[in-house]
Amino acid sequence: MTSRPEHLPEQLALLSDVHAAEHLTAGVLEGREDIPSIALNKVAEPMPSDDPRWRLHRVRDLIDDALSRFRGERPTAADAWLAPRLHETLRMTRKEAADKQFWTYLAVGVAPDYVVWRHLSDPHRSDSRARVARDRFVGPHYKQAFARLWWAAELFRDGSDYRPAVATCGSQDMLNSALRLDVVDHRPTALALVGLLERGTVRTGREVNALTSAVNAAAATLMYDVLAPDAERDGEPLRDWIAGAGSALPSPRDQLPEGPEEQPAQPEAVEILVGHFAELFAEAPVRGRAPHEDE
Amino acid sequence: MRAYPYPRPTGEVTARVTAVRLRGPGDSREQLDSKAHSVVDQVVALGMAERADWRTARLSLGVTVPVRELDRKGHWSDVAVVAVLTEGATNARTVSRLQPAAEASGEWVGEIELDRDDHLDRASLVVYVVATVGGVSGRIIACTEREWLIDMTADAPRRDRELDVTAVSFARGAEWLRDFRDAPWVVDTSGRIPAVRLNSDFEGLMRLVEAEGTKTEKVFGRLLMAQVCADAWVAVFHTAIGDLEIEDDGTPLFPADWRGAVLREMLPDVLPGRSEEDALREVHRRRIGEGSWTDLQPRIQYAAARRAEVPKELADSVRDIARLDQETPA
Numbered sequence: 001m002t003s004r005p006e007h008l009p010e011q012l013a014l015l016s017d018v019h020a021a022e023h024l025t026a027g028v029l030e031g032r033e034d035i036p037s038i039a040l041n042k043v044a045e046p047m048p049s050d051d052p053r054w055r056l057h058r059v060r061d062l063i064d065d066a067l068s069r070f071r072g073e074r075p076t077a078a079d080a081w082l083a084p085r086l087h088e089t090l091r092m093t094r095k096e097a098a099d100k101q102f103w104t105y106l107a108v109g110v111a112p113d114y115v116v117w118r119h120l121s122d123p124h125r126s127d128s129r130a131r132v133a134r135d136r137f138v139g140p141h142y143k144q145a146f147a148r149l150w151w152a153a154e155l156f157r158d159g160s161d162y163r164p165a166v167a168t169c170g171s172q173d174m175l176n177s178a179l180r181l182d183v184v185d186h187r188p189t190a191l192a193l194v195g196l197l198e199r200g201t202v203r204t205g206r207e208v209n210a211l212t213s214a215v216n217a218a219a220a221t222l223m224y225d226v227l228a229p230d231a232e233r234d235g236e237p238l239r240d241w242i243a244g245a246g247s248a249l250p251s252p253r254d255q256l257p258e259g260p261e262e263q264p265a266q267p268e269a270v271e272i273l274v275g276h277f278a279e280l281f282a283e284a285p286v287r288g289r290a291p292h293e294d295e
Numbered sequence: 296m297r298a299y300p301y302p303r304p305t306g307e308v309t310a311r312v313t314a315v316r317l318r319g320p321g322d323s324r325e326q327l328d329s330k331a332h333s334v335v336d337q338v339v340a341l342g343m344a345e346r347a348d349w350r351t352a353r354l355s356l357g358v359t360v361p362v363r364e365l366d367r368k369g370h371w372s373d374v375a376v377v378a379v380l381t382e383g384a385t386n387a388r389t390v391s392r393l394q395p396a397a398e399a400s401g402e403w404v405g406e407i408e409l410d411r412d413d414h415l416d417r418a419s420l421v422v423y424v425v426a427t428v429g430g431v432s433g434r435i436i437a438c439t440e441r442e443w444l445i446d447m448t449a450d451a452p453r454r455d456r457e458l459d460v461t462a463v464s465f466a467r468g469a470e471w472l473r474d475f476r477d478a479p480w481v482v483d484t485s486g487r488i489p490a491v492r493l494n495s496d497f498e499g500l501m502r503l504v505e506a507e508g509t510k511t512e513k514v515f516g517r518l519l520m521a522q523v524c525a526d527a528w529v530a531v532f533h534t535a536i537g538d539l540e541i542e543d544d545g546t547p548l549f550p551a552d553w554r555g556a557v558l559r560e561m562l563p564d565v566l567p568g569r570s571e572e573d574a575l576r577e578v579h580r581r582r583i584g585e586g587s588w589t590d591l592q593p594r595i596q597y598a599a600a601r602r603a604e605v606p607k608e609l610a611d612s613v614r615d616i617a618r619l620d621q622e623t624p625a
Contacts, residue, residue: 016485019471043470093412094385101485140540141386155386185381185388220435221299223425225390226375227433233389235350235410 002028002116004064005037005109012054013044013109014101020108020138029132031116040109045101052246053091056110062089063111065253075118079149080169084162086146087153088257091245093238094154100138103147107137115145142180152179156190159264162256164194171197173208181212183219187265188228192273201278206287214284215277227276228269237261301428302370303436306361310378310422310439312339313357317349325349333452337441340449353408354445358393358422360437362401371426371436376403380420380445383551387413393422409445416488416552418445456556458527459490460520462504466496482527484534488553491527514615521608528599531557532565536582539575546572547579564598565591 023040027033047054062085070078096102107115119136135143141151152175156165168174168190174197184190193212196202202211241260251257311334315327323346331343341352358376365371376393393405409418420443428434444454465472465481472492475481479497483490495501502508503516535554539547549555549571562574569577581588600606 016471018485045469094387095412095415098384098415151386182381182383182386182388185386186390221301222431222433223377223423223435224433225379225388226377226392226425230390233410233413235412238412 002031002113003034004111004113005035005040007037007041008056008060008110009041010056011047011050012056012059012102013041013046013105014099015040015044015105015108016101017104017138019043020104023108024134024137026131028112028116029134030129031120031132035108035112037109044105044109047102053242058250059086059089059106060110062086062251063114067114067117076172078118079152079172079175080166083149083153083169084157084165084257084259085251085253086149087157087162087165088251088259090150091242091248091260092150093242097147097150097154098141100144100147103141103144103150104138106146107144111146112137119145140180142176148175148179153259155179155184155187156194157259158187158191159262160259161264162259164191166256167194167198171208173205174212177209177212181216183216183224186224187230188269188273189215189219189224191265191270192228192277195270195274196277196281199274202281206289207281210284210286210289211277211281214280218280224273228266228272230265230269231263234263301431301434301436302368304361304364304368304371304424306364306437307359308361308422308424308437308439309359310420310443311357312354312420312443314355315339315341316353316355317341317344317346318351318353319346319349323348327352331452336452336454337443338449338452338454339443339445340452341446342448342450343452349411351408351410352445353406354420355406356393356404356422357396358403358405358439360401360403360424362399365424366399371428373427373432375425376405377423377425378405378407378420379423380407380409380418382414382416382418384415385413387418389413411447414445414447416447418447419443420445455560456488456553458524459488460493460523461490462493462495462501464496465492465494468492480523480526482530484531489527489531489534489557491523493523510615510619514612514619518608518612521603521605524603525596525599525605528557528561528602529595532561532595532599536578539579541579547575549575561595561598561602564601565594 023035025033028035062082066078066082069081115136116132119132120130136145138144141147149169152169153162153165156168158164168178174193178184178190178193184193193215196211197208202208238260312332315332317325317327325344325346327341327344331341332339339354356378360376365374378391378393380389381387389407389409391405391407393403396402396404407420422439423435424437426434426436428436446452463472465476465478472481476494476496478494479500480491480493483492493500493504503512504520506513506516508516535550535557538550538554540550541547549558558575559571562571562578566574566577578591580586581591
């Protein structure tokens with residue numbers, strides 16, 4: 001199994017796809033080989049600023065804890081634990097988080113062993129040999145091993161409250177199908193989807209997929225922002241939270257951390273969409289569910 | 296043409312950015328010069344700000360809706376006009392409701408604010424008209440045909456993007472450039488936008504491209520830059536097409552960032568006469584080995600050459616050389 005990199009520098013860094021590609025050999029993707037860490041760090045680019053947020057060991061320690069906590073369990077179970085803590089440890093703006101090279105370095109340079117452990121068990125079609133999909137190292141935000149957790153925490157938290165993000169990450173179907181959709185960029189929509197999951201309106205993977213597809217399709221003609229307006233976004237609480245990173249304690253391991261003190265969504269707005277989406281779901285085709293079964 | 300299960304007005308919705316105010320730390324403010332927004336290109340260039348430390352930009356908007364049609368047909372009630380600012384790369388979405396400027400004039404005005412930390416590259420601004428139709432509230436009944444682009448760094452409000460061309464020493468620059476130390480230039484498609492790196496160690500190259508030399512050198516330099524750009528567009532196209540996100544049913548999607556913009560610009564030259572989606576599907580199909588990828592290469596080179604204006608630069612150079620020859624006594 002791919003092991004923890006031997007050489008870990010003090011600071012996080014950036015890694016381009018080109019350089020990542022050189023190291024993402026079949027042996028690495030199949031979990032048989034290690035990534036030569038010294039060579040890799042030679043081609044990595046330093047972060048644009050020297051900031052306490054970019055201390056590598058804070059995030060590596062967190063990943064080590066995730067590995068030891070969930071070693072005996074299904075790797076998917078680690079997502080709900082790691083997502084809020086990763087988000088709280090890496091206090092980033094969305095602009096910073098949009099830099100793919102940051103996530104690529106984290107996956108290839110800091111924790112390839114985690115990526116292999118978490119994603120090697122992905123189901124495969126025909127090939128006999130287990131393999132991690134490349135996009136878990138270098139893929140889009142809803143596929144890349146760490147970006148997907150960070151973005152899930154970012155898009156599904158309610159202000160400082162990470163609980164909806166934990167619920168989202170607790171369901172691989174919700175995490176995989178909802179995170180890639182633009183509709184979840186509207187916070188009350190994201191929270192209403194989680195609400196339906198938490199209430200048990202949707203349970204199985206097929207139900208979750210049917211719900212997210214129906215909500216996404218209806219957004220072509222309906223503006224959820226008008227039906228359920230979100231609170232106005234203010235960047236100051238996030239800036240304060242980021243400024244406090246240097247003096248912050250490591251993310252709590254047993255309790256849930258707290259995010260930036262942003263204004264939460266209006267519960268009434270979320271409720272309106274919960275009702276609306278429940279109706280959409282009732283009419284949506286669910287694979288394996290006979291039409292009008294509920295009637 | 297899409298079909299909608301409810302009536303929609305046919306008249307046009309148009310939006311204008313009329314002013315941009317920037318705010319920075321300590322409540323410092325700046326009104327962005329009106330040259331930083333182009334009504335023709337529908338672009339705002341926030342890179343033209345005097346202050347580098349601004350944090351938020353507040354855009355004043357003016358929107359015209361087909362008011363007579365909305366009143367006359369009577370299908371729509373609770374009409375609202377909503378500006379929506381989004382950027383795929385940061386999953387950012389900001390929404391602002393506009394207000395009618397005057398009774399029944401069809402003019403709506405308002406403001407929308409974006410936070411710099413929420414955006415990476417280019418945000419797009421679309422204005423929607425939303426109404427209650429047939430008892431269903433929140434229906435989108437119209438939107439602006441072409442979005443406004445809010446460019447976070449551009450120093451001119453232009454829709455088409457120029458390549459970022461920078462000179463750097465390959466021997467002393469970033470580690471990966473050292474492998475290319477003998478090359479005059481490389482194209483780097485890994486960043487936020489594609490860039491051409493010129494090798495400042497390559498003797499004579501900078502003098503040529505900076506057009507500081509003799510008349511002949513200037514002609515040659517311009518021609519060279521056109522060729523460099525054509526190279527770059529080919530590289531950029533291949534990067535964009537090689538990194539597509541594929542839907543479960545096999546449909547390739549246009550990427551949200553520059554890759555998508557490049558594909559939309561070049562595909563009409565690569566496969567003329569098709570819709571963007573069709574062209575993308577066809578090119579993707581050929582690239583993954585279903586159909587001829589090789590046959591497509593001349594089309595890609597043609598699209599890149601057009602984009603880099605190679606034919607024009609070459610024609611101009613030929614004329615300039617003829618003129619230089621005439622000036623030089625035989």
